[in-house]
Amino acid sequence: MPLGIGVDLGGTNARAAVVDTDTGEIVAAHKEPLREREPSRVVAVVQHAIAEASAAAGIAAGAVGAVGVGVAGQCLGRTGVVLNAPNLGWRDVAIGELLRDALGLPVRVANDLSVAAWGEKRFGAAKGLDDVVLVFVGSGVGSGLILDGRLYDGAQGVAGEFGHVKVCPIRPETAVRRCGCGDWGCLEAYTSGVNVAARVREEIAAGARTAIFERVGGDLGRVNASLVDDAYRAGDAYARALWAEVGELLGTAIANLVTILNPARLILGGGVLLGSPALGDLVRRAFDEKVSKSAVKQLSIEHAWLGDDAGVIGAAVLP
Numbered sequence: 001m002p003l004g005i006g007v008d009l010g011g012t013n014a015r016a017a018v019v020d021t022d023t024g025e026i027v028a029a030h031k032e033p034l035r036e037r038e039p040s041r042v043v044a045v046v047q048h049a050i051a052e053a054s055a056a057a058g059i060a061a062g063a064v065g066a067v068g069v070g071v072a073g074q075c076l077g078r079t080g081v082v083l084n085a086p087n088l089g090w091r092d093v094a095i096g097e098l099l100r101d102a103l104g105l106p107v108r109v110a111n112d113l114s115v116a117a118w119g120e121k122r123f124g125a126a127k128g129l130d131d132v133v134l135v136f137v138g139s140g141v142g143s144g145l146i147l148d149g150r151l152y153d154g155a156q157g158v159a160g161e162f163g164h165v166k167v168c169p170i171r172p173e174t175a176v177r178r179c180g181c182g183d184w185g186c187l188e189a190y191t192s193g194v195n196v197a198a199r200v201r202e203e204i205a206a207g208a209r210t211a212i213f214e215r216v217g218g219d220l221g222r223v224n225a226s227l228v229d230d231a232y233r234a235g236d237a238y239a240r241a242l243w244a245e246v247g248e249l250l251g252t253a254i255a256n257l258v259t260i261l262n263p264a265r266l267i268l269g270g271g272v273l274l275g276s277p278a279l280g281d282l283v284r285r286a287f288d289e290k291v292s293k294s295a296v297k298q299l300s301i302e303h304a305w306l307g308d309d310a311g312v313i314g315a316a317v318l319p
């Protein structure tokens with residue numbers, strides 16, 4: 001069977017997998033924590049993860065034609081340069097070149113959600129469809145776009161940065177939240193798991209009263225989106241107000257994306273969106289209210305099929 005190697009490079013782990021590129025099956029995989037984020041250290045970790053996965057699959061690490069890498073960050077087209085990866089603390093890192101030199105193989109780097117979208121297109125919820133929008137809300141927020149059957153990345157290769165569309169007016173009198181990308185007022189700054197948890201912690205510290213505080217036994221480090229969702233369903237007024245805002249922002253932004261692109265399928269994924277049923281309902285309500293009715297006549301909405309494996313599978317078959 002034809003094999004490829006895919007690497008999922010997140011903020012905390014690197015996972016490499018040997019993948020059957022005909023079926024999308026993972027033959028073997030190896031995950032390793034990133035203890036340091038310095039690019040040369042990350043390269044060493046990725047190299048080791050690939051060696052372990054290859055050994056487990058019974059192949060030589062150089063036996064595949066190329067290596068695909070999905071990075072949680074903004075990537076500059078096919079250059080292999082990561083422009084901005086807040087979780088890794090990277091700006092303008094030529095990770096493709098560094099990996100190519102270390103591995104002695106061609107390396108293709110792309111944004112993790114572009115990679116996930118391509119994985120879904122080849123083997124998952126987007127199979128057989130030419131126009132698909134994938135939206136993930138997890139620790140970050142992002143999208144992957146398949147347009148006309150191709151992975152769409154724009155003129156320079158930076159399209160689809162859905163988490164960084166602005167959703168808040170920037171005026172001196174408003175308390176605009178800052179995003180990990182450095183900008184102010186991004187969708188991600190208001191709706192990602194990391195940012196929601198940070199906001200709840202800040203607001204509790206500033207005196208907000210909510211059952212979330214009891215739910216974490218006073219340990220604010222344990223605050224997460226799924227606890228907000230539990231509190232919402234138990235009728236907590238703070239959680240209800242917060243989720244109303246987050247649901248409205250996400251639902252409206254997704255509706256705008258669908259209104260512009262008119263996909264055949266919208267694929268939703270990510271731990272926050274799939275792990276928070278009450279928030280999911282609010283997003284759906286705002287989406288239905290705001291989306292252009294003509295853009296949804298033939299739209300189907302599905303959850304991502306490949307889950308956490310989308311990154312390595314999509315990376316192994318990147319075009």
Ligand SMILES: [Zn+2]
Pocket residue numbers: 163164179180181182183186188189
């Ligand atoms: Zn941003």
